[in-house]
Amino acid sequence: MSLQKKIIKLLKVKPIIKPEIEINNCINFLKNYLLQHLNLKSLIVGISGGQDSTLIGKLCQITIEKIRSETKDINYQFIALRLPYGIQYDENDCKDALNFICPDCILYVNIKDAVLSSEKSLKKSGIIISDYIKGNEKARERMKVQYSIAAVKKGLVVGTGHAAETITGFFTKYGDGGTDINPIARLNKRQGRLLLKHLNCPKHLYFKKPMADLEEKNPQKEDESVLGVTYDIIDSYLEGKKIDIISKKIIERLYLNTSHKRHGPITQ
Template sequence: MNELSSRISEWIRERVKTAGAKGVVLGMSGGLDSSVTAVLCKNAFPDATLGLILPCFSSKEDVEHAKMVAKQFGIETKEIELSSAFKTLFGGLEEREYDVDLKREGKEEMDIAVANLKPRLRMICLYYFANKLNYLVVGTGNKSELSIGYFTKYGDGAADILPLGDLLKTEERNLAEELDIPKEIIEKMPGAGLWKGQTDESEIGMSYDVLDKSILALESGAFSGCDPELVARVKRMVEASRHKRELIPVFKKV
């Protein structure tokens, strides 16, 4: 275990202890973020880490990757198929049957609204087991995604702690290699599985390498070697998503 991973796992232990909790629960999607987070949690709580595998019209490969990581690192898991619950909820909201191809729904706003039901259903499952076991919910988002609001509010953005929240995606990849995360997961195209063929970078509109470089430029004020238009786009995303990172505004009577 290297210094950074040791520090993160120790931080997880401290946060759980401070909260008076007994362990941690997280969603395991088979992607890089959740795989790295799961291993860090396992190192922090060898006997009190629960990984939930929550397929919802998910690819078989993603489920297999989640199970592969769990087996390699000895992580306890529970698999709950959410497709049926999703279809029932969608039917109640829209009064029609769900079409698995969200892009046929028409309006882009409808696509996102429907797609976001998936992470919000998963959030319900995570907090159910957190309450039941007196565990904390561990979020898997990294700094790249958090900075631009690339997460579902009260979905995958709902968590008690965020161990990767100060690591850019490029930094996370380096950590994944040091933790011996399977190569096929590290090299897999990142995607949230919100609809068939969906990828993170296609939604964001740029690669993570470019995004990370733009975030660092905005933080440091050093823009040499950066595309001004892309940096400006990232800045707009940061500002537009500020409400997703801040506490709920409260009206003050005085």
């Protein structure tokens, strides 16, 4: 079996999807897990204004509304978190995403002071972090905040990770990669767009160029320029299609080099 086929089998990506079926699968997946754990009463997602968090946020809100309708328990809620670092350049997209999602609750926590405090503490110990490492600090601080709120609100932290990020390792270990449950892990980027289109999401949110925007020296750097390959090509690879040999080598090299991100701690 080729590496491509092994990866597709492992990530469970389908070559063709029906958006309405995948939407229902995600909602039922979240609903069943939440109802199996009676101590949990909320779903929590950080909303960035991009495609992935917008999709997950909408799926979570629909899920909670279904649970409230079925159980008559008004204590269930979806909590959308805004976690900017200082002033976010695309704040209008975040507002549009929240208007589309219509969350039960929106909480704002600016992570800048916490990240700068961590950077300062490290410097006092003689550890000078690079701009890249500081970017990962931001991602982990956001996840730390989500888990603090989850502990108070009896919440489940829902991930936004999908197969195109997983295969390339394009996520921060124990940052955006450290969640409780990932409903769209089996979908690639273009499939996520299809779900948002089916949900009548504003087009500019799912056609927006993906960017992590974690580095200050290279702000608003697009994901594809970092990866060296487009999401469209990555998606085609995940759907079992034949792609050019250079892109294939890039994708498989990224996959092999980031294997440590896709498993838990090593034990004896």
